[in-house]
Amino acid sequence: MDIASFVPVADAIPVHWFWLQSLLTATTFLHLVAMNVLLGSGIIALVIMFRRGEAARPLSCAVAESLPYSMALTVNLGVAPLLFVQVLYGQFFYTSSVLMAKLWFVVFALLLIAYSLLYLHKVGMGTSRTSLTFLTIAVLMLLVISFIFANNISLMQLPENWLRYFDQRAGWLITKGDPVFLPRLFHFLASAVAMGGLAIAVYFEFRRRRGDGDTDQWIRLGSTWFALTTGINFGIGFWFLGRIPSNLIDLSHPVGQLYAALILVSIPVAIVSVIRAMSGKIYPAAGWALTAVLLMTIARDCLRLEYLKPYFSLDILPQRAQYLPMVLFLLLFVGALYLTVWMIKLLHTSQEVQS
Template sequence: MNPFELIPTPDPIPAPGMMFRVLLDIFFMIHILLVNMMVGTGVIALISGLKKRDALPLQKDVARKLPVIVALAVNMGVAPLLVIQLLYGQFIYVSSTLMAVFWILAVGLLILAYTNIYYHKMRFDILSTGFRRFFLGSAVLMLLIIGFTLSNNMTLMLNPASWPSYFDRPDGFLLNLKDRTLFPRYLHFMIASIAIGGLFIAIVWTFKKKTGRTEDGPSTVDQNIRLGMGWFTGATLAQILVGFWFQMSLPEEILNLFMGSSLLHTAVFIFGIGLVIQTVYYGITVNVRAAAVSVTLLIADMILIRDLVRTAYLNPYFTIRDLTVIQQTGPMLMFWVVLATVLTLIFYLLRRLTSAKKSAPPPKG
């Protein structure tokens, strides 16, 4: 069957496509940073609790912050999802339908994971060690499953040639397991989560050290900074291997774009390699601030590469230039006003939360 026959006609958009493409990358970067913090800190706190007897201050600190991070990650995920539906709706709606059962289950898993994370925070002091591990571990497991579901959907939407598999499995249980890029892509995101989670832990405890909030003892603060940077550096080094696997799994015609056949693709890729080397160096030398700046630039570069790869995958079927633009000034003006209002409110709430924590007296005991 010709895959072109399975691709729906795209809807018109209310403004130039390139504007939404830039917004997609910006929104996705904010979202993925929060997701990485969410998954990474959960994994690190869980493993540290299994390996170290003195990990309680770290676990408690992560337990306090996780509910807020999850809420922000979910809410900031709405914007990129809406924009990708606007630009690539004819692809993502089909892929979501093909794996409809898993896609809907992801929502339920997210609700259950958040419930466990919130309960883990509220009952942390009275839960036994075993129950703490259960609630945090089950939440982390569900988040990892959700990530695998998302990776399936994002790869399935890029490959209309695999859509005829629906006629063999029209029950909504279709997964994109035959795609060579699925597993390295998924691991690339999950290992990145551990790296960013480790860096976030190092940033938090560095802030505690600078503001004098060392109620857990100076040695504990320094230990958690080193622990966070250790996870960050190790995961970043692992990313080099997984990233190479991911790169080699790409179709040859797309891989060649980054190997010299396209100046833009190759330049972005080489710039990323330089940032990886720089980031690893800052991780090894435990330079928290420089590592944070470097990895932020690296993530921005990786998101641009992701955008270029998506464009190359869909190029035989569609380009954003193909979309019909029907200018709608009123709705777009409302969009910008609402966006500015929401971002202002989020910034205000985060400032209030931070100032409240600064003014609160250190916990006793």
């Protein structure tokens, strides 16, 4: 059976694919950073609160205050990359989403419930047993959402798995036979915990520079979590690379060459970020870590193209020039980023006044 015949015809795009792919990469990067901070800081706070109890109150209160905002930021920053992936890879993404439609709809329900639980956790300021229960359930729901997203990505990139629909037509299709599924999922989760630890260190470093003296132990704690999970993630990353089919990455092709170069560059960048964090240079560590995330985001896009190469290339997308929607999006995107930064500053100011 010819699998390519199941791939729908690509829709026309309004501008050259390079601009849409660049925006997909940029918005995905922003979404991943927010998502990692949300899930990672939630996991760390949960572990520390179970271990230290009331002694972890400064950390638990800080994380409890931030989680609802992180959730809102993650969801809103996830809209743009979702739209761009539909524009460029819609024939694959729509199909995979339909094949696992019931699972995909579960995501929205879990998001709403988790969002509500994070607010309830905030009301309890993260210390009561009930508040911890709310956070535990919310984190578990976010982990389930991570699994569902990873499943959709796998189905999207492996059209040969679509044929299993004829045996499982109920809309609960789970990826099968993808050797990188588990390494990819664990790589994401370790990255989330690492970035969550770094976010905690950055937050308390910010407070230290504002004159708060009770911050050093939390800066060290965040930096330690960042360093340890990044080290673990190196092992997971090599596991992930080792599970990629040997014939997938074509080093004679520009995309394969770019992917290899990005991986090679991202490793020392991540190492530098860990060294900076453990040396107490938190802001530079954050800069290096964000650079590593950006490099890995671009590498992720390259790997997607390599997976889809037997069925698709960006060069074959038909184009019908319509530049006004692109200009409007860019203006609104810049305006939204400005408003987001302004709201974050306003939030910090209000918290300082309350304290």
